[in-house]
Amino acid sequence: MIKINLLPKTINQKVILRNTALAFAGGLAAIIVGGVVFGLSLKAKADAELTEALRVEAQQARVQGLQSAAASVLGKVAALDAKLKFMDAVLKYNEEYPKLYAAVAKWTYKNVQYTSMTSDGARVTMTATVKNLDDLGRYMLNMYQARDLFTQVSIDSVQGGSLAQASAGGAPPMPGGPMYTPATPSGPGSMAGIGAITTGVARAPGLQDWIAFSVTCTLRQPITGPSFNGTGWTPVGGAAGGPGMPGAMPGAPQYPQGGPPQTGPGYPGYPQAPGGPAPLPRGPAG
């Protein structure tokens, strides 16, 4: 049987075109609907994130408010706190020198008689007398042991003229500190320096049996006066220089008849270094 299509060709083509157009229209609609749905879902997500961000930002503002309140509370008393700290520092500073002098007295050999002691905050300078070089040597050895107190100990002549002095080995110099030159090639702690001391001391005038000398000790922890941040206050003390020793010795020292007191060194009341061959006080290891 023969099938004969009597319809015109255009009818079939129109159907195809219509179907194709419908397919694209469907696809277009799907794209639009899908885009809208996806966009709405994203908007919901973004809105949720916005809500969270606003909540967290509100909490952040609360925290910042608390922090600024705390800072404000502390700021109101900051000036008082500075004054309070300064007052405490002054009270502490007033006790620094007595503590220092007491510490020096602790390390002082008992047969040494101090005739003056002063400090500029960075160094302690003492003039003293001893009866013989043995006592002087023991005294110097004691001072060299005070490494927790001093970084350098040097002995100077009381007499005028050149004060270029002999220094015996002992406390090593601090890095960056003043140059330290041992009197002998021997290492720190060597007793060979004692011999050199004889060139640096002088016999006390009028007292042939006594040796007068001065010792300068560089402090490991310099003492500086407190300063206040406010106006009208100039920091004092420190290495700016103390009063030196004006009037420290009105006339010649009054040496007791018959030599120094046998009961102890110049400044009693504090534990003293034992005399004679007994073990000397030890500074911290190092």
Next chain:
Amino acid sequence: MSLSKLKRIHVIIIGSFLCVAAGVGMFFLLIKPQQDAYALYLDRYNKAYVLGNDDQERKAQDDLRQAYVRADNTQQMYDVQMRQRMPDLDFEDRELGMLSWWREVTKTLDPLLNSFAKDNGVANVQVNFQMPALPYTPNDSLFDQDVIVIPLGSVSASGNFKSLMNNIKRWNRCSRLVMLESAPTLAGSSPNLTVNYPVRCIIFPRAKGGARIDMAAAGAAGGAPGAPGAPPMTMAPYQPPPGAAGRPPGP
């Protein structure tokens, strides 16, 4: 245009173009703005979360409580120190403040320090305290300072080592804040030592000077020459009257 003239390829091209255009349009009009907004909100969240969380809020509340406690403690300690060591000087009102300062220097500070310097634990106490010059105008810059420093002079005393050291430390018990100006100098042979040290007095006014006073107007109104009994209007250092209490014997 009649549909009959379109061929299938035309429909495909047009349909594809429309689909692509719709997709691109949807992306840029709907999706991308939401994505950008989401990223922006997420960034805000992340930035705010550093502080905006419960732990930080609790910590901030604790810090605030501690700040109140610390401020309270500081205030109390400050009040104690001020009561113990400072005069009640308020320069907010300059005229009253100046009178207060005069009273403090002449009637309190000078006798107090001289009296306190007399230490029974040592001998031969010698003080050479010099009180500051009294300001003659309430507009003096003295009243604008946070802190007033008075170099008093030096103290010397005799005794043994321990008593002299105690004499130095004793200034911490004075009812004014007195500070060593430099290191004490020891001289002599124990137990007959002599110590010499300069001191200075430090005073914190409760309030600095307020608004300056128009002195020209005051002068036009009659110019009060000074309150009766007030110290002379001079910049010379204050000299206490002879025989003032508390003045230790001179050298």
